[in-house]
Amino acid sequence: MKYLINSPDISSLEKKYVLNALNSGWLSINGKNTKEFEKKISKFLRIKYCMAVQSGTAAIHLALKSLGCSVGHKVIVPNYTCVSNISAVAQCGATPIIVEVERQTLGINLEDLKKAIKKFKPKILQLVHVYGCPAKNTKEIVKLCKKHNIKMIEDFSESLGGEFDNKKLGNFGDIGICSIRSEKMIGVGEGGVIFTKNKKLFNKIRKLGSRNSPFRGSRDPYWKKYFSSGEGYNYLLPHLLGSLARAQIExxxxxxxxxxxxxxxxxxxxxxxxxxxxxxxxxxxxxxxxxxxxxxxxxxxxxxxxxxxxxxxxxxxxxxxxxxxxxxxxxxxxxxxxxxxxxxxxxxxxxxxxxxxxxxxxxxxxxxxxxxxxx
Ligand SMILES: Cc1ncc(COP(=O)(O)O)c(C=O)c1O
Structure with a gap:
């Protein structure tokens, strides 16, 4: 194809950081460039805590698990979105409640959402901003979630840098997630990021995402390094991809x-x-x-x-x-x-x-x- 839907834009900066990761001898998780990326994207979005992971799908799954999503729970997902939004719910053993979208911005339809909340009493809702367009009912959906004690995951995978009421997307949920696979607003091949302003929740996310083991930067003694508190996931982003991500956000x-x-x-x-x-x-x-x-x-x-x-x-x-x-x-x-x-x-x-x-x-x-x- 001569004209592609999207393609990665790789400059000398991406090459420089990848090379410097290769020369550093450290290719695994928590590389220096990955940490720089996390700092920079957090600052750009003004969301205090974030962690780079291996995909947007992994970020949704981790978000759901850290909010306690499990068998018997109900999770709202919009009808018009990537299959990962529903797939991650199924992966937790929970039931997806699919709600139709409104015609103007393709965000969740408010009237249908009210019906779904009344009927199904969901624990979690996923708000998605489609194709770069902030969802029209964002403010009302935040209010509804607060009123009904529903936790919100804001998926801005397709809308990094977008704003609603002068606030960057990603700031509206309990947890924000963003895919950074090749064709997204920034792309590294396969990758994702998970955000929150809540320190306690972040510690949970970080632990669950790194095999439920003591996380990086821990000052625990060496013999605690391989301890694990139970089921966890190996979701952190490797250094070569973190290096690409650093250049892309810069x-x-x-x-x-x-x-x-x-x-x-x-x-x-x-x-x-x-x-x-x-x-x-x-x-x-x-x-x-x-x-x-x-x-x-x-x-x-x-x-x-x-x-x-x-x-x-x-x-x-x-x-x-x-x-x-x-x-x-x-x-x-x-x-x-x-x-x-x-x-x-x-x-x-x-x-x-x-x-x-x-x-x-x-x-x-x-x-x-x-x-x-x-x-
Ligand atoms: C809204 C949305 N959420 C999640 C994902 C899944 O992200 P990934 O492909 O990085 O797993 C995508 C698509 O890639 C997406 O468009």
Whole structure:
């Protein structure tokens, strides 16, 4: 493919830090560059505690476990998101309660959520900001969670750097999680980060994520090093990937993020008329980061949209479908609450187009004129 959905942007800084990790002789967890990365991303987001882990999926699982999620518990997940959100719930033996999303930003629908809370009394809720667009009902969802004593995991894997009411995403839940796999806002191949402001909770996360053993920096005597309090996970990020992550976060604000925003604005310019719109419409008090640019065909059915997709792929333009609505995945034992089938409509009538930072205005204009042949 000539035009990719997203691709890693590797500069001499990434190469320098990887080389310095190789030369340091330390490739495993808690490497110097990984610690620097953790410090920098924490400072950027203004969330005091964080730990780099091996994937976004691992971060969700660890978040759920550290909040005590287990068999018999119910966890709310939005219908339009990555399968990892539901999969991690299943991994804990808990029951996923899938709630439909609203049409404007593809965040959780508030009315459906109220019904789900009343009916299922969930212990935990996962709030997801989709494709770089902060969820419209963030403030109300935080309030509802407080009122009903529900713990919140805020998943901003697709929206690093985004803001809601002048606060960076990641600050709204008891725990924040962010994937940093290759195609995300910053990417290291496979990786994730888990955040919290609560020291006690962080200590639990850190211990559980490192085999439930005494964590790094511990001043315990040497003979306690291999002690473990029980079930735990080997989830920490190795040093080579932590080195890539350090370079990516150092380049994020000045280089990577402004380019993403510029491309998002160009898509808005060329895909906004009676036939096609940008799928999401961020609310005024939020700042989106345009991780992926999804377009919505207002007048076409799914057969026609699929024809356009294969035509674009033949021209070397990578396209992606929307997320499979989770309530359509038969492999999970879940419950669903939804008054309007928004996720299915988006899945059928939208396409994700190349969103990588090397695109030019001419490229985006070209995508539009190729699509025009079908309208
Ligand atoms: C919203 C969201 N959460 C979690 C994940 C899972 O992260 P990872 O692929 O790093 O396991 C993804 C996708 O990668 C995602 O888009």
């Amino acid at each position: 380049r994020f604000q000045k280089k990577l993020l402004p380019k993403k925003i510029m491309i998002g604005k160009l898509y808005k310019k060329y895909f906004n008329d009676e036939n096609i719109s940008i799928t999401q419409n961020p609310i005024k008090s939020s700042k989106p980061v345009y991780w992926l640019n999804s377009i919505y065909f207002k007048k076409l059915n799914k057969t026609k949209v699929r024809k356009i997709a294969s035509f674009l792929e033949k021209k070397g333009i990578e396209v992606r479908s929307g997320f499979w609505p989770l309530n359509n995945l038969s492999g999970f034992r879940s419950k669903y609450v939804g008054s309007k089938k928004v996720s299915m409509d988006i899945f059928d009538k939208s396409l994700v187009l190349p969103s990588n930072i090397n695109l030019t205005e001419a490229d985006i204009k070209k995508f539009r004129s190729l699509i025009n042949k079908f309208l």
